Amino acid sequence: MRIIKNIVDFYIKSSIHVALAVTSFVKVWSLEFNSSLSIYFYGLVFFATISGYNFVKYAKAAGLHHRSLTNSLQAIQAFSFVSFCLFLYCLFHIDFKTIVGGVALSALTFFYAVPLFRKTSLRTLAGIKVVIVAIVWAGVTCVLPSLENGVPFDTDVWLTFTQRIVLVLALMIPFEIRDLKFDELALGTMPQQWGINKTKIFGIGLIVFTILLEGFKDVISAKHISALSITCVVLGFVILISKKKQSEYFAAFWVESIPIFYVAILLLFSHFLF
Template sequence: MRGLFNFIIFSSIYVACIAIVMIWQTNALLHVQNINRAYYFFVFCATMCSYNFHWYLTPADYSGSERILWGARHKNLQLGLCAVGAIGAMYGFWLLKAHWLALSGAAVLTFLYSAPKLPQKAFIWLRKIAIGKTLFLTTVWIYVTTVMPVLIEQIPYSHHLLLFALHRFFLVYALCILFDYRDLESDKKEGIRSLITWLSPRNLKKLYITSLILSALFALALYPVDNWLLTAVLLAPVLITTLITRYTLKTRSDHYYYFVVDGMVMLSSLLHFIIANI
C-alpha cells in the first residue's frame, strides 16, 4: 500500500487529479452547461508531462527528500510518463486547436517554471529571478484551472469570476510560500532564487499572512453572489492552512507536503463536488 501511495503521489497522478477537480469547480460556479471535456483530458495529460519533466530534471545530490530519491530510482518511469503525457497533451491540443493561443500561453508559463533546471546557458539566468519560482507556479495554476475554462467555454467576464480567481490566487500563493520555505536549502545549493531566499523571515511571514487574509476576503466578497454554504467551502482551506502552518513549517515530510499541503489547493473543489452530488 505504501508503494502504491508513493506511486500515486510521486508520479504526479495526484496533482493531475487536483487540477481536474479545480476545473470542475470553475465550471460549476460559472454554471457551464456544455462542458468541453477535451480540456479535462488535455490538462490531465499536460500536468503529467510537465510535472514528470520537472522532477526528472531535479538532481538528487542536494536533498534527502523521499520524493526526489524516489524519482532518482525511477528516472525511466518519469521519462515514460512525461512522454505519454506529452502525446496525450498534443492530441488534446489538436482537439482544442480552435483555442491554440490560450493553450500556448499555458504551455509557456508551465515551461518557465521548470526552465531554470535546464543546464543550458540560455535558461540558467532564470535561476536569478527572485520571485520567479513562486509567481510562475501560482500563475500557471490559476491560469489553467480558472482562466482557461472561461476562455474555452467563451464565458463573458463577470465580477464574481474575478473575485473567485483572486481568492484562488492568494490561497495558492500562500501554499507556494510554504513549499519555498521547505526547499530553502536545496534551492540555494542549486543556485535557484525563490521568494524565501530574497525576503527576510519577518517580511515573508507578513506576505504569507497577507495572502491568506486576502484569499479569505475575496471568498467572503462572493457571498452576495453565492450562498453561505459555498462561501464556507471556499473558506475551509484558508482556515485549515492557517491552523496547520506551525506544524507545516516544522516538518519536512514529502508525504505531508505533497498530499496534505497540495490537497489544500483542491479542498474547496472536493467539498463542493461532494455537496453538489449529495
Template sequence: MFRAFTNFLLFSSVYVSLCAILLIWQTNTILNLHPVNFDYYKFAFFSTICSYNFHWYLTPAAYSGSPRLQWGVRHKNLQLVFTIIGLIGAAIYFRDLKAYWLELSGAAFLTFLYSAPKIPFPPFTWLRRIAIGKTIFLTAVWVYVTNVLPVLLSGGHFTTQAVFYIVHRFFIIYALCILFDHRDLESDKKEGIRSLITWLSIPGMMRLYFFSLLFAAGFALLVCRDIITFYLLIPIVITAVLTKYTLNTRSDYYYYFVLDGLVMLSAFLHYIAVVA
C-alpha cells in the first residue's frame, strides 16, 4: 500500500506540482512581493499536473524498464485523465488571471517546447534536432513559472535582488537538469531527441555542471546576507556531494524524490523556519 501511494505521488506528478507551489511561495517571500495573487498558486499547480502528465503520456516505455515508465504503461488512462483535469483546473483559474494572458502565454509556450519533440508528427519531430533542446527548455519553464511570473503578477519590478535570485535559481535547476539528462542520454538518442548534453562529451558536460553549481552558489551569496542564504546554499552542497552517486544510479525513486526534492529543498526549509 505504501509503495502504491509513493508511486502515485511521484509518478502522477503531484509531488513535483507541490514543489512548484513551494518555490512560488519562496519567491514571494524572499522578494517581499505584494499583493500575492493566490489564484496563481492554483493555476501553477494544475498547469504542472497537466504538462507533466502530458509529457509522460507521450513518453514510450520501449527504451527502459524503469518503474516510472512501467507505471505509466499501466496507468496511461490515468495520465490522460490527469492531463485533462490539469487543463480544466488551469483554465478555471486562468479566468481570474486573464489580465496577465500575455505573461502566462510565455509559460505555456516554453512548456510546449519541452514536450513537443515527443509528439510523433511533423513539424514537432523537427524540434528534436534543436541542439540546446530540453535541458534549456525545462530549466526556463521552472524559472519563468516559479520566479519570473510571481514578480510580473505582483506588479513588482526586477530589482537587483530579484535578478540575483532568478539567476541563482536558473543555475541550480540547470545543474539538476543536467543530471537528469545524463541519466536519459541513451533513451534520448534512441528517440532522436538532441540536447546540449547529448552533444557534449562527458568531461564537457561535467565542466558545465560544476560551473552551474558554482554560479548558483555565487548568486545565492548575492541575494541576501542572512539565514536565507544558508537555505539557498544547502541544496547546492548536497547536490555536489551526491554527484558521484547520482551519475552511477538510475533509480527512479532517487531521481524523482531526491533530485526533484533538491529543487525545492531551500523553499521547504525556509517555509518550516517561517511556520516554526
C-alpha cells in the first residue's frame, strides 16, 4: 500500500494529473469544433503544463534548499526537466501563430510566480490568483487550438473561451476552501472575502452561467450540451460538499479529475449515443 501511495503522490505532486486535466479540455475543444489536433499539440500542452505548474510550485523551494532537497522533490525536478525537453521538441512542430500566443500565456504564468517588484507576484495580489489561472487555462485550451488549426475567432469560439474561464473559476472553489487555513489574508480569496457559504452560492451561479452561455452559440449540439450539463451537475455537487477539512485527495485528485470526466462523457456521447 505504501508503494501505491508513493506512486499516486508522485502522479499528483509532479503535475501529471493536472496536465491530463488541461489536455482533456483541449480534447473537448477539438470535439466541439470538429477540428483534429496533432499529437505534437497535445504533447505541447501536456508537457508545458507539467513544466509550468512545477515551476510555480517548486522553483522557490528548490532555490532555497537546493542542497537539501528531498528525494521526492529531486525526482520531480528531474521529471520536470525531461518534460521541458519534450515540450521544446513538440514546439518545433507547432505553427508560429500558436507559439506567439503561447509566449503571452507563458509570460502570465512566469509573472504569476516571479515577483514583478518589491517581492510582489501576480499570485499575491488580492483576488487576482484565480483569475490569472482561469485565463491561462482558457487561453491554452481554447485560443491556442484555434490558432493552431486556423479556426476563425467567431462568436462560438469566444463563448467557449468565456465558458472555460467561468468553469475553471468554479473548479478552483474547492481548492480555495481547502486553502483557507493556509492562505494569508492579503490574498483576498473568495472564501476569505465572502465566507464559505456565499462562495459556494457564487460557484453554483458560475455553473448555471456556463450552461446558459451554451444557448447563445450559433451551433448547438445535443451531445455537447448534455456532456456539459452532466459535468456541471457533478461540479456543483463537489462545490456543495467542499469544506476546509478535506481528505488528502479530494481536491488534488477528485476535483482535478472533472475535466477528464467531462471529455470521457463527451467521447461516450459522440461514439455511442448521438
